[in-house]
Amino acid sequence: xxxxxxxxxALGLTPPWQVRDCRFDPTQRRLDIDLDFPKGSEFAxxxxxxxxxxxxxxxxxxxxxxxxxxxxxxxxxxxxxxCPKCGVRQVSVPWARPGSGFTLLFEAYVLALARxxxxxxxxxxxxxxxxxLWRLIDHWVxxxxxxxxxxxVQEIGIDETxxxxxxxxxxxFVDLAQRCVLFATPGKDAATVEAFARDLKAHGGDPEKILxxxxxxxxxxxxxxxxxxxxxxxxxxxxHLIKMLNEAVDEVRRAxxxxxxxxxxxxxxxWLKNPANLSCQQLTRLMGFLESRQTLKTARAYRIKLSFxxxxxxxxxxxxxxxxxxxxxxxxxxxxxxxxxxKTLLAHQDGVLRWFRSRVSNGLLEGINSLIQxxxxxxxxxxxxxxxxxMVYLIAGRLDIRVTHTI
Numbered sequence: 001x002x003x004x005x006x007x008x009x010a011l012g013l014t015p016p017w018q019v020r021d022c023r024f025d026p027t028q029r030r031l032d033i034d035l036d037f038p039k040g041s042e043f044a045x046x047x048x049x050x051x052x053x054x055x056x057x058x059x060x061x062x063x064x065x066x067x068x069x070x071x072x073x074x075x076x077x078x079x080x081x082x083c084p085k086c087g088v089r090q091v092s093v094p095w096a097r098p099g100s101g102f103t104l105l106f107e108a109y110v111l112a113l114a115r116x117x118x119x120x121x122x123x124x125x126x127x128x129x130x131x132x133l134w135r136l137i138d139h140w141v142x143x144x145x146x147x148x149x150x151x152x153v154q155e156i157g158i159d160e161t162x163x164x165x166x167x168x169x170x171x172x173f174v175d176l177a178q179r180c181v182l183f184a185t186p187g188k189d190a191a192t193v194e195a196f197a198r199d200l201k202a203h204g205g206d207p208e209k210i211l212x213x214x215x216x217x218x219x220x221x222x223x224x225x226x227x228x229x230x231x232x233x234x235x236x237x238x239x240h241l242i243k244m245l246n247e248a249v250d251e252v253r254r255a256x257x258x259x260x261x262x263x264x265x266x267x268x269x270x271w272l273k274n275p276a277n278l279s280c281q282q283l284t285r286l287m288g289f290l291e292s293r294q295t296l297k298t299a300r301a302y303r304i305k306l307s308f309x310x311x312x313x314x315x316x317x318x319x320x321x322x323x324x325x326x327x328x329x330x331x332x333x334x335x336x337x338x339x340x341x342x343k344t345l346l347a348h349q350d351g352v353l354r355w356f357r358s359r360v361s362n363g364l365l366e367g368i369n370s371l372i373q374x375x376x377x378x379x380x381x382x383x384x385x386x387x388x389x390x391m392v393y394l395i396a397g398r399l400d401i402r403v404t405h406t407i
Contacts, residue, residue: 007033014094016041017076024070031067035076043091045083054079055088062096063128064103071127074103100136107136108403115395118379119387134387141390144399150175150182150205155358156196157237158215158225159365160188161372163385170389171196172372174365176214180398181368184389193224214360216240217348236351237362238312244344245305246272248337252301264298271302274309301335316356323353368396 008019013035020036042051057077064072079091095103102110106126113122114137123130155176160169163186171192173183183199185192197207213232215221217240225234249271257264270278270286278286289299307326314322323345330342345352355361375391382388393399 011095016043017094024067029070031070031072033064033072033074035074037077037079043079043081045081045086046089046092047086048083050083050085052081052083054091055082056080062101062103063106064095065105065109066126097139100139101132102136104403107140110136111140111394111401111403114391118375119391120379134390137394138386138390140401140403141393141397141399144401145203145393145397147400148203150200150203153177153182153200153205154209155212155360156182156210156214157360157362157365158193158213158221159362159369160218161369163388164381168385170385170392172365172368172392174368176212176360176364178398179364181392181396184392186385186389188218189220190224190227193221193228197228212358212360214358214362216362217244217344217351233354233358234351235354235358235360236348238355239361239363239366241345241352242305242309244341245308245338248335248341249298249301249305251337252335253298256297260296263296267298271298274306297335300333301338304330304333304335304338312355314356319353319356323349371395 003022004019007022011019011033013019016037017035018037019033021034023032023034024030025032037054040053042053044050045052057079060076060078062074064074066072074095076093078093080088081091082088090098092098095105097104097107100107110122110126110133113125114133117125119133119137120130123133126133153175157174157176158171159174160171162168163170169188170184170186171188172181173196174180175182183196185195200207200210207229208231210229210232212235213225213229214235214237215225217236222234225232250268253264253268253271267285267289270282270289273282275283275286289296290303292299304326307329311319311322311326327342327346331339333339372388372392372395375395376382376388379391382391
């Protein structure tokens with residue numbers, strides 16, 4: 001079998017396309033394959049599908065998968081047909097999408113790599129500029145999102161994540177049932193929820209069908225949900241509530257350490273963890289603080305935090321009474337940071353206790369946020385917020401990306 005027939009079979013070309021010639025340049029480490037069609041060949045009109053003969057041609061080339069370790073380029077005369085119905089139209093080739101300088105197999109390969117590697121590293125691996133690869137990835141992500149059906153979405157989680165250093169954020173909206181990112185947009189204000197509602201409608205969903213929303217206590221998210229997802233009940237994520245109390249405990253510790261520096265030296269992480277997550281040595285030290293007759297303010301704040309966590313172990317019928325008792329204890333603790341958080345939780349009591357009906361939380365979003373931050377760290381940041389959002393969809397959107405090809 002000669003090399004022409006070999007590449008003809010390897011590429012899986014269908015008539016009228018055939019391999020005309022191939023050239024390998026060892027100095028350039030490159031393989032060039034010329035594709036062509038016999039004179040008088042007919043092609044399907046890209047609009048109506050009617051057969052028509054070539055009207056004229058234009059030379060084009062496409063980057064293909066490497067031949068062993070060598071770059072491979074496909075070359076062809078790309079014809080236009082003169083369709084009696086549609087007029088002169090550019091023919092679509094089976095190995096590449098219109099307007100792309102890459103074959104479909106090459107694009108599928110790049111997409112597979114980009115899920116696990118920084119795009120700049122992929123560009124260096126395949127020998128292409130990363131800007132071209134970002135355009136490729138952006139095309140297929142947008143193509144998959146356009147075909148997404150959100151008609152069944154009823155429960156969503158909302159969270160923000162940093163896009164770069166400083167106060168730069170994107171808001172991420174997740175389908176809690178399907179466990180995938182539905183929408184991501186710059187900012188973390190109420191307008192992000194409005195933008196999500198528009199995007200939901202564009203994909204067959206209905207904001208009126210959103211029945212459960214989970215988020216932190218962000219005033220912007222609360223207002224956005226109230227104005228745009230009018231039938232939704234709002235559950236405030238229990239992990240964010242506990243985080244608020246952790247921050248209050250740490251604030252009490254810092255203030256007390258200024259008064260008694262010798263008592264609390266090197267104890268910060270002791271108070272931020274639950275007893276079950278401490279080492280034996282740390283647990284022994286913690287119990288010494290908690291059982292000491294000279295009760296530290298930080299120890300009292302820590303007990304109040306642990307007690308609040310027990311709220312989520314209550315039966316639904318006992319939860320409201322438990323919360324009221326806890327609130328009384330917290331507000332009479334004379335620990336200002338704890339009192340402040342307790343009053344905030346009382347002001348949002350319905351959303352705090354809604355968990356006992358909805359059972360939704362943003363634990364999934366915390367996992368997705370970890371993936372996003374890990375990807376951002378590996379890439380050492382992204383050139384634009386658009387690139388970050390594209391990557392969020394690629395790694396966490398569970399998109400149905402269909403890179404169909406015949407070779």
